Amino acid sequence: MKRYVPCIIFFLFVIPHVIFAQKGERSLSLKYGATRLEKRQDPSMKQFRANRLGAFIHWGLYAIPGGEWNGKVYHGAAEWLKSWAKVPSEEWMKLMEKWNPVKFDAVEWARMMKQMGVKYVKITTKHHEGFCLWPSAYTRNTVAHTPYKKDLLGDMVKAFNEEGIDVHFYFSVMDWSHPDWRYDIKTKEDSVAFSRFLIFTDNQLKELAKNYPTVKDFWFDGTWDNSIKRNAWWTAHVEAMLKELLPGVTVNSRLRSDEYGKRHFDSNGNLMGDYESGYERRLPDPVKDLQVTKWDWEACMTIPENQWGYHKDWSLSYVKTPVEVLDRIVHAVSMGGNMVVNFGPQANGNFRQEEKVLAMTIGNWMKKYGECIYGCDYAGWDKQDWGYYTRKGQEVYMVVFNKPYSKRLIVKSPNATQVVGAVLLSGERLEVVETAKNEYNVSMPDREPEEPFVIKLRIKEATGVTEKYRDAFI
Ligand code: JFZ
Numbered sequence: 001m002k003r004y005v006p007c008i009i010f011f012l013f014v015i016p017h018v019i020f021a022q023k024g025e026r027s028l029s030l031k032y033g034a035t036r037l038e039k040r041q042d043p044s045m046k047q048f049r050a051n052r053l054g055a056f057i058h059w060g061l062y063a064i065p066g067g068e069w070n071g072k073v074y075h076g077a078a079e080w081l082k083s084w085a086k087v088p089s090e091e092w093m094k095l096m097e098k099w100n101p102v103k104f105d106a107v108e109w110a111r112m113m114k115q116m117g118v119k120y121v122k123i124t125t126k127h128h129e130g131f132c133l134w135p136s137a138y139t140r141n142t143v144a145h146t147p148y149k150k151d152l153l154g155d156m157v158k159a160f161n162e163e164g165i166d167v168h169f170y171f172s173v174m175d176w177s178h179p180d181w182r183y184d185i186k187t188k189e190d191s192v193a194f195s196r197f198l199i200f201t202d203n204q205l206k207e208l209a210k211n212y213p214t215v216k217d218f219w220f221d222g223t224w225d226n227s228i229k230r231n232a233w234w235t236a237h238v239e240a241m242l243k244e245l246l247p248g249v250t251v252n253s254r255l256r257s258d259e260y261g262k263r264h265f266d267s268n269g270n271l272m273g274d275y276e277s278g279y280e281r282r283l284p285d286p287v288k289d290l291q292v293t294k295w296d297w298e299a300c301m302t303i304p305e306n307q308w309g310y311h312k313d314w315s316l317s318y319v320k321t322p323v324e325v326l327d328r329i330v331h332a333v334s335m336g337g338n339m340v341v342n343f344g345p346q347a348n349g350n351f352r353q354e355e356k357v358l359a360m361t362i363g364n365w366m367k368k369y370g371e372c373i374y375g376c377d378y379a380g381w382d383k384q385d386w387g388y389y390t391r392k393g394q395e396v397y398m399v400v401f402n403k404p405y406s407k408r409l410i411v412k413s414p415n416a417t418q419v420v421g422a423v424l425l426s427g428e429r430l431e432v433v434e435t436a437k438n439e440y441n442v443s444m445p446d447r448e449p450e451e452p453f454v455i456k457l458r459i460k461e462a463t464g465v466t467e468k469y470r471d472a473f474i
Pocket of ligand 1: 077079080221222278280300308
């Protein structure tokens with residue numbers, strides 16, 4: 001009998017766990033897994049979701065060298081230069097002596113973001129290098145110990161909030177400048193040091209929450225190493241701690257791991273944190289990846305291929321055009337996600353010209369067409385080649401990125417939904433011809449816009465629509 005015990009245990013416990021875990025059902029009882037199975041529906045989360053368009057600001061010491069160290073230009077992400085060029089922390093932190101962004105004007109930054117139409121800004125309070133944009137009491141590596149001295153983060157929070165823009169904090173747990181940071185815990189000494197590091201991090205987070213109480217969101221990064229994964233309790237504790245200090249605050253999934261070291265989604269397949277934050281410089285497939293519409297998510301993207309911090313040479317990679325950026329914004333919203341467009345200001349406090357032009361162009365478009373972005377969600381209609389659908393209540397929007405030679409835009413509505421009219425946002429009516437059951441041609445406008453444009457559909461979601469079409473008997 002004894003011989004069979006392991007087998008019995010295996011069949012009774014292990015196999016069902018594996019099967020249920022794959023289905024995303026709650027089966028393993030987890031101490032540090034998801035705290036909720038559905039999307040949050042409280043006012044703060046609804047605001048997060050309705051905002052839809054945000055901006056990222058990556059600003060730190062790395063903006064000074066701008067990708068170049070000792071005469072060599074590194075092609076990798078500029079905010080990782082310390083790592084690419086293997087610069088020791090003491091040397092890297094000497095950059096603090098040069099940190100003096102005299103052109104920085106928080107009010108001007110806020111105006112630019114407002115003009116662009118972003119509803120929130122995610123600011124790097126501290127990136128991997130460890131330099132803090134606020135005068136933290138827990139380290140010397142802060143803006144307070146630079147020639148500039150002033151609290152940059154405080155100025156930004158104030159200016160953005162005054163423009164009605166929400167502020168989100170990016171925070172890298174990994175801190176290359178801290179002697180107690182560990183990638184893994186291999187010895188007793190590592191474990192002791194890392195415990196100190198977690199207390200240091202808690203203190204910094206409490207400090208941020210206390211000093212900047214209007215912050216709406218914490219977006220964690222630098223949490224992928226074994227040291228953090230082995231301390232899943234801490235990731236759950238941070239989420240709970242921030243939610244207690246700041247009721248309504250939202251937290252991204254990247255912070256979290258469960259006790260099995262699973263990240264973003266726990267071992268039962270359920271999302272941890274409030275929204276998924278893994279779509280980075282890429283997006284879910286609009287046909288194959290519709291499962292993302294079940295949870296909240298936020299994607300972020302760079303304008304060049306992969307530069308978050310300021311890099312002096314953007315010619316080293318492809319730089320997206322404003323229309324390509326717009327396409328990604330609409331793509332995200334059409335699948336129920338948010339999009340955050342990144343900016344990497346220069347060390348003097350100015351945005352580079354390319355970023356200013358992009359912000360202006362997106363803003364001009366948002367002014368005309370923002371109705372199809374803010375407060376909008378996945379429409380549930382089959383994607384067509386001309387572009388993306390978004391939806392807000394009874395309004396279904398077609399955001400047209402590709403002009404058809406047929407001059408007809410094909411629309412396939414879900415069962416029991418009829419399309420009864422189509423108008424441009426300017427009010428001009430477009431012809432709608434029913435071509436088959438739940439299939440329509442919407443005419444292109446007579447004067448074709450020279451930019452992506454938006455059509456609003458009038459729909460009837462009737463129960464008991466008269467069955468005009470019958471499927472052939474087979
Ligand atoms: C991280 C940072 O290392 C980077 O510098 C930047 O701040 C970015 C927003 O976040 O980079 C990542 C993190 C996670 C993934 C990719 C890049 N990921 O999950 O694919």
